[in-house]
Amino acid sequence: MSTTVPKKITLRTADNHEFEVDEAVAMELGTVKTFFDENPDATDEPIPLPNVSSKCLSTIIEYCKFHLSLRARGNDSSSAEEEGKVYDEELIKTHDNESLVELILAVNYLNIKDMLDTLNQGVADRIKNKSVEYVRRFFGIENDYTPEEEAEIRAQYEWAFEGVDPDDD
Amino acid sequence: MDELPENLVWEILGRIRKTGDRNSVSLACKRLYELDNEQRISLRVGCGLDPANDALASLCNRFPNLTRIEITYSGWMSKLGKQMDDQGLSILSGYCPLLSDLTLSYCTFITDMGLRYLASCSKLSALKLNFTPRITGCGILSLVVGCRSLTILHLIRCLNVNSVEWLEYLGKLETLEDLSIKNCRAIGEGDLIKLGPSWRKLKRLEFEVDANYRYMKVYDRLAVDRWQRQWIPCENMQELSLVNCIISPGRGLACVLGKCRNLEKIHLDMCVGVRDSDI
Numbered sequence: 001m002s003t004t005v006p007k008k009i010t011l012r013t014a015d016n017h018e019f020e021v022d023e024a025v026a027m028e029l030g031t032v033k034t035f036f037d038e039n040p041d042a043t044d045e046p047i048p049l050p051n052v053s054s055k056c057l058s059t060i061i062e063y064c065k066f067h068l069s070l071r072a073r074g075n076d077s078s079s080a081e082e083e084g085k086v087y088d089e090e091l092i093k094t095h096d097n098e099s100l101v102e103l104i105l106a107v108n109y110l111n112i113k114d115m116l117d118t119l120n121q122g123v124a125d126r127i128k129n130k131s132v133e134y135v136r137r138f139f140g141i142e143n144d145y146t147p148e149e150e151a152e153i154r155a156q157y158e159w160a161f162e163g164v165d166p167d168d169d
Numbered sequence: 170m171d172e173l174p175e176n177l178v179w180e181i182l183g184r185i186r187k188t189g190d191r192n193s194v195s196l197a198c199k200r201l202y203e204l205d206n207e208q209r210i211s212l213r214v215g216c217g218l219d220p221a222n223d224a225l226a227s228l229c230n231r232f233p234n235l236t237r238i239e240i241t242y243s244g245w246m247s248k249l250g251k252q253m254d255d256q257g258l259s260i261l262s263g264y265c266p267l268l269s270d271l272t273l274s275y276c277t278f279i280t281d282m283g284l285r286y287l288a289s290c291s292k293l294s295a296l297k298l299n300f301t302p303r304i305t306g307c308g309i310l311s312l313v314v315g316c317r318s319l320t321i322l323h324l325i326r327c328l329n330v331n332s333v334e335w336l337e338y339l340g341k342l343e344t345l346e347d348l349s350i351k352n353c354r355a356i357g358e359g360d361l362i363k364l365g366p367s368w369r370k371l372k373r374l375e376f377e378v379d380a381n382y383r384y385m386k387v388y389d390r391l392a393v394d395r396w397q398r399q400w401i402p403c404e405n406m407q408e409l410s411l412v413n414c415i416i417s418p419g420r421g422l423a424c425v426l427g428k429c430r431n432l433e434k435i436h437l438d439m440c441v442g443v444r445d446s447d448i
Binding site for chain 1: 219
């Protein structure tokens with residue numbers, strides 16, 4: 001094997017698309033890395049990713065490539081950090097609630113910690129300063145309180161937090 | 170949400186800090202309510218608690234993992250119902266095993282008895298009392314004897330904290346890192362010597378004398394002279410703030426100033442008697 005040509009790894013998504021990526025990018029995916037760590041003699045067969053759609057995977061690969069290149073730049077860390085933040089914000093912005101959740105599930109399955117943190121924070125930010133109804137719609141959940149139960153909890157919030165300054169942040 | 174596994178919902182919810190947001194989330198459904206109960210680590214309540222002790226008990230019961238509690242009765246009037254009293258502090262110590270950071274502001278009904286209940290909070294590391302006029306030095310002493318992990322103690326306008334045995338006790342423990350004594354009329358500059366070996370550990374000291382009372386104090390001259398003989402290194406001191414202090418040249422607090430080699434921030438306001446050579 002030549003050392004100048006980086007080794008390629010092929011990933012196959014749930015909808016049967018194949019992605020050929022550099023080994024370094026593939027190793028960003030914790031699940032893939034673990035597979036190779038445990039099977040050092042694995043053949044060049046494509047790796048099946050049954051829980052990931054091609055749409056999600058291409059977003060994920062872009063993300064990993066971008067953050068790898070930022071890390072490679074190393075020492076001018078403050079501008080790299082800033083660029084990383086801008087990229088992450090843009091990533092969140094371009095996804096609606098539903099596709100964000102889909103992406104989270106894929107990233108969770110592939111075990112990419114930094115990206116998962118970013119996405120989780122994105123979801124948390126979306127339900128800040130929102131009504132109960134918004135939270136229900138966001139997660140697609142049914143209200144399983146009886147009206148009496150709900151009234152009781154609402155009453156508790158009224159007496160408990162009345163007359164107290166809002167949180168600092 | 171059914172598609173999101175429990176650990177991810179937990180992760181996302183954990184990033185929501187503001188009380189109002191957490192309240193909304195917990196009202197969405199019972200599953201989120203239970204998650205919120207587990208995750209809620211800080212509570213800030215005040216005048217709305219009525220009847221105070223029962224309300225506090227039901228909150229502490231609902232949120233078993235509270236580590237930070239702030240109870241503030243600023244703006245309280247008697248028509249808002251009785252304030253929390255010593256019984257409330259007994260509830261905190263009984264229901265909140267993880268309590269580490271407690272702030273009590275304008276809790277005018279709590280007494281030394283209540284602080285004795287708090288003494289059993291073994292995890293308590295930060296206590297801030299702001300205008301709790303019934304608390305005396307005895308109460309603080311029983312608390313510092315019980316709470317051995319206390320590293321932050323702030324006393325603001327605790328007008329009746331007179332004796333300073335507690336300060337001497339803390340001095341010997343060598344655990345305190347952040348001490349703030351502001352406008353506690355009965356504690357004078359000279360009392361700080363009681364900190365003894367703890368000067369070495371202290372990272373932050375804030376001492377403010379009530380400007381209207383500073384000239385009325387009788388100084389324990391002997392104590393002030395002892396400062397010169399006592400070698401007090403303050404190598405951990407990063408932040409020192411002295412307001413309205415009377416500093417005898419070359420004595421008392423003046424000896425401390427020269428020994429803070431790693432000081433990052435100093436604030437001297439209306440301090441009489443500091444010489445350039447002391448700094």
